[in-house]
Amino acid sequence: MIKFHLARLILDYEEKHQRRLTLIELAESTGIARPTLSKLQSPKGGHNTTTNNIDALCNFFGCRVEDVMEHLPDA
Numbered sequence: 001m002i003k004f005h006l007a008r009l010i011l012d013y014e015e016k017h018q019r020r021l022t023l024i025e026l027a028e029s030t031g032i033a034r035p036t037l038s039k040l041q042s043p044k045g046g047h048n049t050t051t052n053n054i055d056a057l058c059n060f061f062g063c064r065v066e067d068v069m070e071h072l073p074d075a
Contacts, residue, residue: 001072005047006041009030030056045064 013021023041032053036045039047057068 001074002069003072004040004047004069005067006037006057007043009057009063010041013061024062030060032056 002049010021010026023034023037026032027037030037030053036047036049036053040049040053054065057063058065061067
């Protein structure tokens with residue numbers, strides 16, 4: 001399973017910049033649809049996305065792919 005860490009990235013961004021980051025602002029800045037961001041932020045997981053979206057998130061947050069998502073072995 002792939003687990004996304006978008007919620008953590010947003011919290012880290014907000015702490016660093018001392019302001020709230022909305023999904024609408026993130027969508028406008030990255031070109032990723034807000035519903036897609038909402039699904040990536042959900043702790044339920046199981047959402048597919050494109051490498052372009054991962055690239056856009058890495059560029060926005062200034063992070064590596066490993067910071068955006070991780071592989072968890074099946075139980």
